[in-house]
Amino acid sequence: MSTTDVPFRQALQLTLFHQARPAPTWEAMPIESRRLVEQLLARMLYEYAARRYGTAPHVEARDE
Secondary structure, three states: OOHHHOOOOOOOOOOOOOOOOOOOOHHOHHHHHHHHHHHHHHHHHHHHHHHHHHOOOOOOOOOO
């Protein structure tokens, strides 16, 4: 039997990761979380546009 005549053996595949869980849907998130995400996304987009197009970000007036 030559070295090229080695019988094929099934390789053992180890499980390295857990099964993927389904992602939560937007509607299933609490309303507080959705509002916070919307506020942060709007802020991020506004600040990106301000940097991209050179306009100064709007600062809200405060009574403090």
